[in-house]
Amino acid sequence: MSGARIDPGLYRERDLVSVKRALIAVSDKTGLVELASALVDAGVEIVSTGGTSKAIADAGLPVTQVADVTGYPEHLDGRVRTLHPAVHSGLLADLRLEHHERELAQLAIAPYELVVVNLYPFVETVASGAEADEIVEQIDIGGPAMVRASAKNHANVAVVVSPDRYGEVVSAVRDGGTTLAQRRDLAREAFRHTATYDIAVASWIGSVVAPDQAVEESPFPAWVGAAWTKDADLRYGENAHQKAARYSAVGGRPGIAQARQLHGKEMSYNNYVDADAAVRAAYDFDAPAVAIIKHANPCGIAVAASGAADPIADAHRRAHECDPVSAFGGVIAANRTVTREMAETVSGIFTEVLVAPGFEPEAVEVLTQKKNLRLLELPAGFSPPVTEIRQVSGGLLLQQADRSFAPAADWTLAAGDPADEATLADLEFAWRACRAVKSNAILLASGGASVGVGMGQVNRVDSCKLAVERAGDRAAGSVAASDAFFPFADGLQILLDAGVTAVVQPGGSVRDEEVVAAAKAAGVTMYFTGERHFFH
Ligand SMILES: NC(=O)c1ncn([C@@H]2O[C@H](COP(=O)(O)O)[C@@H](O)[C@H]2O)c1NC=O
Secondary structure: OOOOOOOHHHOOOOOOEOOOEEEEEEOOOOOHHHHHHHHHHOOOEEEEOHHHHHHHHHOOOOOEEHHHHHOOOOEOOOOEOOOOHHHHHHHHOOOOOHHHHHHHHHOOOOOOOEEEEEOOOHHHHHHOOOOHHHHHHOOOOHHHHHHHHHHHOOOOOEEEOOHHHHHHHHHHHHOOOEOHHHHHHHHHHHHHHHHHHHHHHHHHHHHHHOOOHHHHOOOOOOOOOOOEEEEEEEOOOOOOOOOEEEEEEOOOOOOHHHOEEEEOOOOOHHHHHHHHHHHHHHOOOOOOEEEEEEOOEEEEEEEOOOOOOOHHHHHHHHHHHHOHHHHOOEEEEEOOOEOHHHHHHHHOOOEEEEEEOOEOHHHHHHHOOOOOOEEEEOOOOOOOOOEEEEEEOOEEEEEEOOOOOOOHHHOEEEEOOOOOHHHHHHHHHHHHHHHHOOOOOEEEEEOOEEEEEEOOOOOHHHHHHHHHHHHHHHHOOOEEEEOOOOOOHHHHHHHHHOOOOEEEEOOOOOOHHHHHHHHHHOOOEEEEOOOOOOOO
């Protein structure tokens, strides 16, 4: 049977609802006694569950046990307490309808005008590492049932799911009752609350208790639920005519969306996109590293030279040297605390955003003098996401983040002599750095720093030309990384002609033989990694 069809003419108008009876059942007892005391002062009768009623009674306030309303003791270890018509009919009766009023009176059930419920701490229990049976006991059943019932019946009942709203509700009760607008507002919050709660439960069941069959072959479940809450409207989106906002994933790992802004103008949509790309690039390295991003692509990326007195300042200086022209107005990410020395260099360069896990106080002092620079501090314990989500029309794509990395020891020498230690280190650096570059990516590096980057071209030849052009004189003697194989020898030839001494690439082209022959003819070392690092 679906919901009944009720003649619209039967509904009587109801705006202000004065509160005579409240049902309170809360796990989080923050502000409970103050709320109960204010309600009692306003002449409201309180009905409540075990622990909640005890807290109210302990404060010397009158309270009716829910068991006295239902005529049943709370039983099955509290699994059944409020799940009873004596409670739910009082929540669901639509008193705009005469026949509901009549039926309720016939059943001698009193209605509630206010319901205050917050749910068992399910998410917190999962996070504590508790055993499955303990977690299952924290799946609240009676609470969501009451919240949903009262939220459905917002024409008559005000439902409160957060202590943040107690003050406002108490004022309404004192002022004669809740308005329909208030009850609608509370109902919206209530349904979001139970929906978010159920997403957490469904995600846990689907990943821990009963993973989908397909999970044996795929790490991705057959159903994905997520909730996001709005943190802020942004001034505009990618362009001034597009509206935009920033959201946080409920229960998600903290990231750039939760970064604390220490200084500067409001972060824009593009600032966030670029800061995310910059952090992704810098955090791909264990060594102190800095990435400078423009339009989601690195125009400089470097690790600190070994033995550098101030490693992060050194990494920044060397990243900046890669392409100082493009670094103008860039977004910089460091994977270490920003030092005063780095701050002093950055303050001499027009920079949109500097994001880092921390800032020395002296660095903040220096950088806050730059009016237009935004300083972002990553949340404590930040680590890059392990799963990436991309919207496509009609759905989304999920993939594991590109975190795997074949070290040089696993590469195959395809041409030339084995590289010496320093060259191999540069090749490893270039190979890692090039996966921060949008495909087709060619990255030339020297001494742990990029010296020329060719990005986002629709053929590899153009990326090679761009990388060589950007590197200028520095191309000669540098090493090169290509995010995917060379389909022909033409792109590689551009690098060889520019004086590149060693190349790393996945290999696997049908014309590998031609490509290898070109490297051999130039006396250049070339390694195959066997893995590709496209980035779109
Ligand atoms: N079983 C029930 O009928 C039931 N009714 C209310 N609860 C929950 O019990 C909690 C309050 O319990 P107490 O007052 O004992 O601290 C609330 O989080 C409420 O959502 C229930 N618990 C779980 O399902």
